[in-house]
Amino acid sequence: MTSLPLAVTPGEPAGIGPDLVLQTAADAAWPGGLVAFADPEALARRARELGVMVTLHEWAPGAPLPSSGLPVYPVPLAQPAEAGRPDGANAAATLAALDRAVEAVLAGHCMGLVTGPLSKAVISDGTSRPFSGHTEYLAERAGATGHPVMMLIGGNLRVALVTTHLPLRAVPDAITGDKVIRVVRTTAEALIEDFAIPEPRILVTGLNPHAGEGGHLGHEEQQIIEPALERIRQELGDRAHVEGPVPGDTAFTPRCLREADTVICMYHDQGLAPLKQQAFGGAVNVSLGLPFVRTSVDHGTAFDLAASGNAGGGSFREAIALARTLAANRARATV
Known part of the structure; x- marks a missing residue:
């Protein structure tokens, strides 16, 4: 169980979620084992804006992980993401990234899910459906009873x-x-x-x-x-x-x-x-x-900090560490 990667979704593509994923992946002090479910082109553009060097590798569930860089399950956006400028046209793709990540976790390809921040307003306005938050949406997608x-x-x-x-x-x-x-x-x-x-x-x-x-x-x-x-x-x-x-x-x-x-x-x-x-x-x-481990950050999208290089990654890294601990504990409890 613990040898599996964690699925990571950056969340709102115009917010700081992509920054957190890229900065963590580029930090040599942090272990690998993350798979991003996102638009590779959007991540590459944000990496250039941040001046972060991360090699992105296309990944599919069940495929081996690369020895370095960040594996990405590609979920294309409808429009190019501009830092600090949310676009409702990308709301459906943002939810699709969550859906693909949930599917990979439920299928046993990932040990758990770590999510970046979403904008409830952008999702609700862009999809014409009420969106109260990650927890409720993930429970619905996972069929939690x-x-x-x-x-x-x-x-x-x-x-x-x-x-x-x-x-x-x-x-x-x-x-x-x-x-x-x-x-x-x-x-x-x-x-x-x-x-x-x-x-x-x-x-x-x-x-x-x-x-x-x-x-x-x-x-x-x-x-x-x-x-x-x-x-x-x-x-x-x-x-x-x-x-x-x-x-x-x-x-x-x-x-x-x-x-x-x-x-x-x-x-x-x-x-x-x-x-x-x-x-x-x-x-x-x-x-x-939920039928799987899910953790997330304690803050919002912080559009004003997107691509600035000033987004603190403490909560995101704590979320990764806790997800690994909880997944290991759950695996032991179900043996």
């Missing part, structure tokens, strides 16, 4: 989310007992198998200030979250320890974090604001509940 969960990892934090990219006004209606149970279950299983953490300790936040304060500041804790946590505790038994709901403003205190392997939060900013304050630029996005 479970509930995919978005987790970010950085510093000493692992943060998973019950709801992801929703307007804040829509969050309470999106939180159901079944959804809380599915997220806790998926997170527990991933911590055990992919992260090799026996009997993980999971801390779950409430939705409202002070976790509802006994119903005085909201009823979601009493009516939805607490009953769901009691049900999942009974299901998991001794396999995992689930605590909550705890107030969101105390979940990230040192005392609480010492007693937790992960924190599950009810909505996007509740969990990711403290994580990014601690680890932005070096955190990793992980999709739990």
Whole structure:
């Protein structure tokens, strides 16, 4: 398993994703074992703009890897990509690169998938289909039967989310007992198998200030979250320890974090604001509940930095390293 390459998609071709792929491939201090699913001409043009020397080799699933350079599975763009200037005409090809990468991973040609940043607006406008994010799209393409969960990892934090990219006004209606149970279950299983953490300790936040304060500041804790946590505790038994709901403003205190392997939060900013304050630029996005390992960067397309040579690659390299670790752990857990 670990001898297989990782599939890498640069994401939005006008953003910094191509820079991250090329700069990593050109760094002699980093091992090979990456295959880019992208337009070779677009990568070559960006390499020239960056002044990066990388030899690109056309690659097909099952073919041996070259001894040097970057193997590329060619997925042509509809229009030449200009750094910093997104073009909706390339949205379909950007998704096609993801599709080909998923196919290669599911077929056993790659050990996992590392994705560069996408622009949800460009994809939605360019394909006339709503696009809420990588996690949901990959779950659909992979035919995942479970509930995919978005987790970010950085510093000493692992943060998973019950709801992801929703307007804040829509969050309470999106939180159901079944959804809380599915997220806790998926997170527990991933911590055990992919992260090799026996009997993980999971801390779950409430939705409202002070976790509802006994119903005085909201009823979601009493009516939805607490009953769901009691049900999942009974299901998991001794396999995992689930605590909550705890107030969101105390979940990230040192005392609480010492007693937790992960924190599950009810909505996007509740969990990711403290994580990014601690680890932005070096955190990793992980999709739990997929039939393959997928990691990604913790930042967006940064059009203003594309082709400038100033794109920091810390998060991308952390994503590569974590994907390899998770793939190895999953392989051992399934033997």
